Amino acid sequence: MKSPKAIIHLLSSSLISFLFYVLAITCLTSTTVSASYGGNETDYHALLSFKSKITQDPYKVLTSWNRSFHFCDWSGISCGKRHKRVTALRLVSQGLEGLLSPHVGNLSFLRELDLSNNSFQGTIPHELGRLSRLRGLHLGTNKFSGVIPTNLSGCYNLEDLWLYQNELTGSMPKGMSLLSKLTRLEIDDNKLTGGIPPFLGNISSMEVFYVTRNPLGGRIPDTLGHWKSLTAFYSGDCNLYGSIPHSIFNLSLLVNFSLSENHLTGSLPSEIGNLLPNLELLQLRDNELTGVLPPSLSNCSKLRHLSMGENNFSGKLTIDFSKLRYINIIRLQYNNFHGRGEADDLGFIDSLKNCTRLVDLELINCNLIGVLPISIGNLSNQLSFLGLGENQLFGSLPSSIGSLVGLTTLDLENNRFKGRIPTTIGKLQKLQRLGLSSNHFSGPIPDAIGNLSLLSQLYLDYNKLEGHIPSSLGNCKKLIELYISYNRLSGKIPKQLLQLPSLTILLDLSYNSLYGSIPSEIKDLKMLSGLDLSYNKLSGTITSSIGECNSLTELYLSGNRLEGIIPSSLSSLGGLGVLDISENNLSGKIPHFLDKWKSLKYLNLSFNDFEGEVPTVGVFANASAFSVLGNNRLCGGLVTLELPKCKDTGSKKKRFPFFVLVIVIAPTLLIVLCCVYLLCKKKRNSQPSQSSLGSERFMKVSYNQLLKATDGFSTANLIGEGGHSSVYKGILDSNDDKSVAVKVLHLQSRGAHKSFRAECEAWRNVRHRNLLKIITSCSSTDFQGNDFKALVYEFMPNGSVHDWLHSSAYTSKLNLFQRINILRDVAIALDYLHNRCQTTIIHGDLKPSNILLDDDMVAHVGDFGLARLLGTDLNQNSSSGFKGTIGYAPPEYGIGSEMTSCGDVYSFGILLLEVMTGKKPTNSMFIEGLSLHKFAYMALPDHVVDVIDNDAIVLQSTEANARKVEECLVATIKIGVSCSVDSPPQRMKIEIVVNELQRIVDRLQNI
Structure with a gap:
């Protein structure tokens, strides 16, 4: 047996041998890696660090990133032939999620980093500033947050910087001005602020500049006029204000120029078409620009897209479009192109006949006055959208309109056209939306409209059309909504119209003189949401077939001659929100299913001959949600209805001992009353003291905005005064520079608070073309801390x-x-x-x-x-x-x-x-x-x-x-x-x- 000392000596020798073995293997492995990567371990480890930060790799693109392959053979990696160093890392649209490793900054030979269209998060590592050879940094369409690294100036060879569609904040760092070789800067769709910095003008090599949809603010720097090589300038929806610097118009190589959806003012230089001859896209819509549209735009012979809508341009439209042979889109809506003292603002139509590539012509609400010329039929047969609605066009609609066979949308609503609708409209086989409402069209609805097999929306309401509804409308198999109300139509409702299962939104035949019964074929409209047959001369009973229209949310049958009872089949319309059957000759009792519909918000049974008891549950529990006026045989219901009590026709029931009721009910009632008192007190304390419109469709406005809009409530802007208020004319920045009327309440006068509340509550419940349009309300304090209340209305110029x-x-x-x-x-x-x-x-x-x-x-x-x-x-x-x-x-x-x-x-x-x-x-x-x-x-x-x-x-x-x-x-x-x-x-x-x-x-x- 060996002694302990010998055993210890033996173990020590074995341990030393083992350590020497491990060291040898380590050295061998290191030598192998070194030999394998040619001494480029830095790139290797940087890539492994990159991979380690990836949390999702749905397409397994990084599975090749292992020891089995040299990193130059890994997916997405390119290397130089001489040094075998990484020169490009491209992993576009691979669904990658995770952080971008700062070790990427160690890829010192990298010339291109493209990680576009992934889901990288976190900040952009400032270590990227060490990549001095980098020419393209493409990180667009990710989820990067934080600021743009300040030291990207170290990438002094950078030519393309793409950071678009991320969540970057802060301002553009001043170091960017040192990127002297930068040609494309694309940082649109972020949350950048601080304006467009003037120092960017130092980058004389700039060719493409995208900053669209950033809340930058500020003015456009005059220094950007140094970008003599610029071909594309996109700064739309950036909250920019002020005028466009004249230096911008000296950038003669500009091809695409977009500054839409800002707050830019001033006018365009008259010589713009001579200064920017290479323009293909000019997009200045949704600003506050004034003056005339310069006729020199005719010289932009390469122009394809002209979008100047929703500004304050004025004067007659005198552009010679015949020179713009490549134009595809002309959008000039919501301007004022009426020439002074003239009633022929449509002379430019003739010049459009040479624009054979025109697809979209939009001139809605431009205050155009005149007759639509016959030459409208000479426009491009590729024209898809023609919008001339909300103008003052009069005379007849030329039959030549039928030559525009490429139209998918024709909008002529809210004009003063008269005469018959030309039958040639039936030639527009591609038409999907036809808007002719609010004109003075007379005569019959052309049968030829039935030829429009692709038609999905038809608006003929508010005209003077007469005769029958053509049964040929049944051929419009894709029709989803039809408006023919407020005409002089007669005859019966054609069954073919009611057999269109495509009708899903609304069928409105109200305010005509249609007669006969409601056809049973109405049951085929199973997907229809709204049906309005009110104010006609329909008779007979309410057909039980309506009960099969189980998608209905609104049903209007008022103002007819319908009789009989409400059919029980209507009980299947459980999704109905509005039911109006007033002003008919209906009778019988109010069906019990009406008080069980949870979705019913408004019920009108007034001016019929209903009898019996009015329920008090469901919709009948809210007096403002239903009406039973003019039914003299009704009884009971809510006290506020003031109807007579119903007679008790049942047998007398044996009375329950009163003292038992007292013992059982009194304590419970006391508890309930206490709870109600506490709840009411809590609700009263929590309610705001002032009323406002408080609806999502009304924008918010402050005292300061109204002060600015009315020039400090200037007497020069005072347009009316009453006992409780003063009314001022003003212009709200958030109202497209359109005039508004600001009604300021005199809160010191008795009843002013009540008047404000009354108006707010009334406007919360109404919306009609013959009611003044409310824009918003303001319940705030002025700069002295005093209560301030105002209502903002659409300004009525007459x-x-x-x-x-x-x-x-x-x-x-x-x-x-x-x-x-x-x-x-x-x-x-x-x-x-x-x-x-x-x-x-x-x-x-x-x-x-x-x-x-x-x-x-x-x-x-x-x-x-x-x-x-x-x-x-x-x-x-x-x-x-x-x-x-x-x-x-x-x-x-x-x-x-x-x-x-x-x-x-x-x-x-x-x-x-x-x-x-x-x-x-x-x-x-x-x-x-x-x-x-x-x-x-x-x-x-x-x-x-x-x-x-x-x-x-x-x-x-x-x-x-x-x-x-x-x-x-x-x-x-x-x-x-x-x-x-x-x-x-x-x-x-x-x-x-x-x-x-x-x-x-x-x-x-x-x-």
């Missing part, structure tokens, strides 16, 4: 009806046709507020100063400061205090009666009589029992002409026409008198007023 009637500043006066149209518009607005809102709204202060007129003399009802929303606690008027304006408020308000829709009708009647006679109800002549109402009443029927405002009419040359005009005057005054009688129940219903005034308008048009 002032108020009061101005036209009584202001000496208006030298021209309203003619008869304009007056009747205005009255009809106001009646339509009242009908909407009273009968077609989810919440019935009483205006409460209808008078000429609250009726505003837009560019087209369309009336808009405004000022809802006294409005009342039925079924809410908003502006519940007590008996104290006068409601409305003296002369216009109904007599019952003077004795403390609640505001009602009948009160609005009275105010409308007085308004009508004032518009027609030119006399205010407070005129000094109305004394000793004589009133405006009585003045007009006494003139009926033979002396009406004697009380009409002299400026209103010019009798026609023929005796027959004069008689027709007089008949229209008599009919109009009768409406005013009927609306303004003292007894509320005897006043004419507003929906009848609308129909009567429409008939008068139609008669006047035919005189």
